[in-house]
Amino acid sequence: MTSRKAYEIGTPGKPWGSEEKAEWLAQQTVKRSYFDDVVDKIDTLEQDFDVERYGTLPYQANTYPLYLVKSRDWDASKPVVLVTGGVHGYETSGVHGALRFLETKALDYARVANVIVAPCISPWGYETINRWNPLAIDPNRSFVENSPARECRFLLEYMKSLEGKLLVHIDLHETTDTDNSEFRPALAAREGTVNTNWNIPDGFYLVADADRNEPGFQQAIIESVEKVTHIAEPDEDGKLIGVALAQHGVINYAAKNLGLCMGLTNARYVTTTEVYPDSEKATPEQCIQAQVAAITGGLDEVLA
Template structure:
């Protein structure tokens, strides 16, 4: 599919409200947030603290939003935020966050306060979607007065804590459906032409241009390489049309673009990009790659702050 053949809208014109309503009618529930995500959150009662930090209210449905926290929060410990499912269709982001919470979070609770928000966009999870029901991308909406309920809710919660973060790790995927659906839909919505069809074959990281922390990113890449393959750059030394800074790493202007990883002042930030559509990838491998990112990041910060 190309943006010129996308079935909604008029080529060259931005979508109006009728176009967005037509798009929403085409979306349908494909899996259950309650059964596949909330039940796993509830399974961790007694180990981690569970808090409801908000609720999404759409005509398309109402969704409670949950975070998991390590017990005994202490203002003297550095605080780490892990987010998944900002794009609900990126499955290993959700389940990687939950797997880390289940298997590894308590191993780090002496050194860190850890907050895990495993599924920022539950409607997107259920409909396997990049956008929310308003045809808004939450991961371009992390700014003051956000039009996305999903982004606004987690930002408000983190602000309410009144604590600085040392790290924020945002778990994502790059999928073949970016080309078959989401890039054409974006071009149609904006009345533009999509020119980037690059899908890297493997894992990569997106660092923040203003605080790239290259050694931090390098350590994560080395850890993930033991689990899944790292994406090589294309013939232009680029990934998704962006210059590669080092093997498996590109930089984005996170705050300027309204990305999730850019909404805090944490010095250590990264966005993961797992490639689940690789012929060699399995669901489990993708989940373990996300966990490897988090644990290697925390190990690096622990070592660096001791030096």
């Protein structure tokens, strides 16, 4: 691990207050369109799926509708499969991997399971290429009761009303070079702590729930993704992002304690994918395909 210079906002050692958060927010700009890239694609899926609006985020210049795409013939006797993307809006292949799964594979699984997909949980983060929401809150640490992040509250409330037994939840993410260059330094500045960076793994890996790790499920995903792109090797300490390997390409986190998206339900089979889009050995298209392969590999293992 290596330390980096102090972040440009705030006073080292002092947590941010409202003034620092406002200064940070003022620096954020829209770089791409949630409506063009995501909503327009969701609209084309309505011929095969039910599309539900489960919330609205009134942020800055835009008001963002939040959408779920569901199996049309919902059957409460079938198991439920949940796929989430864009919890961190800047993690592009998570959003487009969820959409690609819907466009190419989801109908196959809808024959034996209820499929529900939230392609972009953080649309403001998608547009501004950001990890946080406009309140400088990380949604992937905020899936908790009375969440401070509306992105999380809307989905938590919706899932409470869902009919059927949730069996699988796959949450699509990326680990990028900007985790070290921007987001971890910003986090340390916000919290008033000293920043230490981890080595960014070159390749795909999984973060499993320490309390529901299901090694066979994780292995099936790794084997499926290996056909598309390379799996990250551990660093010299045998770790990925500072955590010891649990198995090939897999580390464990305490999902519910940390407020992670993969901890929002009690599904038996859960995992978080991590694609590395900055690798010289992977293209943006491969990253999207890796996300789809992760979903299908896990579902094939569980639903076979």
